[in-house]
Amino acid sequence: MTPIFFLLAFLISTINSHVAAIDFCVADLKGAQTSVGYPCKLPKDVTVNDFVFSNFTNGAPNQFNFSFTPAIVDNFPALNGLGFSFAKVELEEGATVPMHAHPDATEVVIAGSGPAKYTTGFITSDNVVYTKTLSEGDIFVIPKGLLHFGINTGKGKASGLAVFSSEKPSIQVLDLALFGNKLDSSIVEKTTFLDAAQVKKLKALFKGSG
Amino acid sequence: MTPIFFLLAFLISTINSHVAAIDFCVADLKGAQTSVGYPCKLPKDVTVNDFVFSNFTNGAPNQFNFSFTPAIVDNFPALNGLGFSFAKVELEEGATVPMHAHPDATEVVIAGSGPAKYTTGFITSDNVVYTKTLSEGDIFVIPKGLLHFGINTGKGKASGLAVFSSEKPSIQVLDLALFGNKLDSSIVEKTTFLDAAQVKKLKALFKGSG
Amino acid sequence: MTPIFFLLAFLISTINSHVAAIDFCVADLKGAQTSVGYPCKLPKDVTVNDFVFSNFTNGAPNQFNFSFTPAIVDNFPALNGLGFSFAKVELEEGATVPMHAHPDATEVVIAGSGPAKYTTGFITSDNVVYTKTLSEGDIFVIPKGLLHFGINTGKGKASGLAVFSSEKPSIQVLDLALFGNKLDSSIVEKTTFLDAAQVKKLKALFKGSG
Amino acid sequence: MTPIFFLLAFLISTINSHVAAIDFCVADLKGAQTSVGYPCKLPKDVTVNDFVFSNFTNGAPNQFNFSFTPAIVDNFPALNGLGFSFAKVELEEGATVPMHAHPDATEVVIAGSGPAKYTTGFITSDNVVYTKTLSEGDIFVIPKGLLHFGINTGKGKASGLAVFSSEKPSIQVLDLALFGNKLDSSIVEKTTFLDAAQVKKLKALFKGSG
């Protein structure tokens, strides 16, 4: 018995030499990107493991004493075209996530286990500060593109899950943007009102030149 | 006389070695799909026949005694990027279209000629049933992703036109999903509360294994 | 000092008697919904707590021995217009999440702590089964609108976080759709090929009539 | 038995005094429109008849000897937010549908019964003409916003179904736009290169002034 319902899939596969995708579009990372992501992997090449991301554990802490482990379309192709991605974040006691923004993604933080200790906040474009110390399981929404930060203000590690409204969120870290590249110091001073000495000190710290 | 207005099209064609598409994007079915469809056929290769679908007649009835004839982007490339497609459906007297859903498309049914005889219905996610016997020319909307069915409850054939809010609608037929593949019988039983004997009987009917 | 930059916000607030929203659109749940969500709460009425969801803990298990705790726009208005939402799921040992689909949302499951024990799977519209037993921290993508299930196949509880690509995901549970309402038994039989006895038994179990 | 699955719908209805819409957004035509349509009717007020349009029959022919019967969101609220609508068109023998465009909708024409007799065509923005005489059941795609026309070039009536990629398509009829309003004749002449006598004649025919 080959019900007519099979015919639609059959029709597609016979008409289209590529065997058309239905239901999903797993990224073919070798294909050329467009503004909506990657081309679809051919269904015949898709296995259940394309839908599974198995390395979502905390990485090693960086110099800021926190780890950031992303699961985005480039390492988890099943996210292609879905418009969201994930990251695990773990802060050592006293660690700080520096002021940064995600130019085209809203971020949602889900606080991990333990007592209230993760203090986070964002600043709106009319300069209002929204800050909160999160308890275990709290969910916090950080609107798209706004400067925000995080601090472990408690005892022991603070962990959390970040969900982004983009399958490939970008991160603009304030200090790296200002001091970690070749942007001319005089321009930094003029456009930020920072003192020359301060700029020089941070350029050195963040390995910038100019 | 070559009015300046020609210059825009001219500019595009001279700048872009591909001769850019304007006005439409007929599918190049050999191109790699993205989550928004196929690449555009080069306008120089497009003829009026790309905009015409000429085989939209009823097909042969299947074992369920109805025919399903789709006009979708894979056999009618002019639908690329438009977000809708079509199908002709014809039910023999007494025929039934089994319970199914279109995972990412709303369906609109336009009942064909003849007396009221096409009984259709859908079930919402809060389990309310909306059912109706359609008269000639009635239009019926089936919201996206919901289980629905159709039965010819009258005399003679019942025909209709289906319009889908996707240029490539997929169809998940309940019995095929549960019984027409390798899904383990014990999982089917556990997750549907069906008796083992019932599952075994339908696995046999729909050529499933496991 | 009142930098000109303030003028944009000022301009907006003086022109528009509502004080226009910038940066975010927290839901005014009393407002009339459109196909894109709720109207925006007036910024003057928004506080940091609108961005925090504080009740994201496991609820009591249901008759199926699992709990489902949603954080969606209707109980977490900051999700308005963002296109995603969350749920905590916890299965007692041996518990099963019955076959169901989300008519207009992709689901991503992030497996909670403990050894591999959460077995899940989905069925595509061309009837291919993708199933996997997840280990702690695994992320699994379930494409939009497809039938899927979950079973705790290990020792002890199995917990997870579900992320949906909709701020208000709907859930169509197969057995409730077929047996938990007034859908006529003869229609259920005709459209699913189930035996009358089986339908009668499950109608009784799920409190359906007809 | 009240399965936990009911809780999501229950939660929504208890939290939100409006009983939130899930699955669909039938238009509340009394509500204020936005650029994405009308607010949603409250689900408690929705019946199966909201999903049925029952007056889809040919209307009386107009002075151009054809009838145009629309099924759009304003007379079929279930189309709200779906992005498509329908119209029945019937041309008397020899009738012509004048040159017109749909400013923000692609049109798909499905030719009705009878021998090849409906000649239609569109003109692209680089001035290429695509014209075709359609046979019964042919589907023809007219790209968004382009000037197009239709003529019954056969014996007897010619009928068809039009599908638009907008739930509220607008129609700009060339002669009405130029001659059926107060647009100053000298401006019409200057901007169309038509002779004054020709403009005067058509202004009279289409009841324009100026």
Next chain:
Amino acid sequence: MTPIFFLLAFLISTINSHVAAIDFCVADLKGAQTSVGYPCKLPKDVTVNDFVFSNFTNGAPNQFNFSFTPAIVDNFPALNGLGFSFAKVELEEGATVPMHAHPDATEVVIAGSGPAKYTTGFITSDNVVYTKTLSEGDIFVIPKGLLHFGINTGKGKASGLAVFSSEKPSIQVLDLALFGNKLDSSIVEKTTFLDAAQVKKLKALFKGSG
């Protein structure tokens, strides 16, 4: 010091042999177009000059005595995926921009320096005329797809900037569409109600045949 923040970009570049685009998608004009534009140029090949368009000066007047200079995705690839584009327009004294429409773009005109002299207008699909003589700096919105025109009704040149809601707006000029191609004269007459002599005269003027 290599802050963890670098890791996201690093991760992307190492996983994806193409070095994934973040932040922007400059068009690779040699790539195959889709309905959402061109593929992205590889970031390693992007320079600051990709973000600069340097030839935005008035061109030579055409036979209608005005110049039209577009900056669209095909000559300014940084506009890829942004959904808008620009054109400079300059009318000699007394010049007219003939009746035309942009099938899929709203146009915004910003009047250039000088006294009020640019008279423009559009006609809605219910045949209402909206016309205005613009003063220096006035901004005028022309809704998508509607017929509109412009006339220099003052002394000296009239210039302006046009912004389109499409990175590749198309232009359908009424006279060229009707008279500048092979569209059969009898069809033009039938569908526009123009006299044969008038059609013949304009076919000659706009170099059409048929």
Next chain:
Amino acid sequence: MTPIFFLLAFLISTINSHVAAIDFCVADLKGAQTSVGYPCKLPKDVTVNDFVFSNFTNGAPNQFNFSFTPAIVDNFPALNGLGFSFAKVELEEGATVPMHAHPDATEVVIAGSGPAKYTTGFITSDNVVYTKTLSEGDIFVIPKGLLHFGINTGKGKASGLAVFSSEKPSIQVLDLALFGNKLDSSIVEKTTFLDAAQVKKLKALFKGSG
């Protein structure tokens, strides 16, 4: 003569007590905003002046010695739902536009008359600086959400037009976000690595507290 074409508009107006909008959706600023803007003004209340913005001249310079004059949906309702807006910017000789970002809008700058003098630049999320001194008429694209700045590096005033990919762009000015509000100084220091003295100095300059 009342051609059938009038019937569509007529039908809409008779069915819908609001007289439905077709062709455009001018903002009713008194209506409740949604994530896609304002409700539509009733067409009967719309005049040609709704499509005209007449106050688009340079304002007075601020303390930074430049003027910023926006034309956005809140003062130009015709922009509702269009997704773009405008601003005139004029810098006195030597003036600087401080480092800032538009959280959800791409900005396009069109340099005004005069010799090359407007030096602008943006920093990507992988910390690459793209900077350019613009000549008259140059168009420069600043990708969404990225930090950017502008400096008048020439003689005399420098003016320009800014186009934003949002009808209501927000502006996050770095110094105001860090120093112009109640954000605790110790948090600013921790999250930016700035010295306490520097923070104190700028808090004083930008009237911040905490």
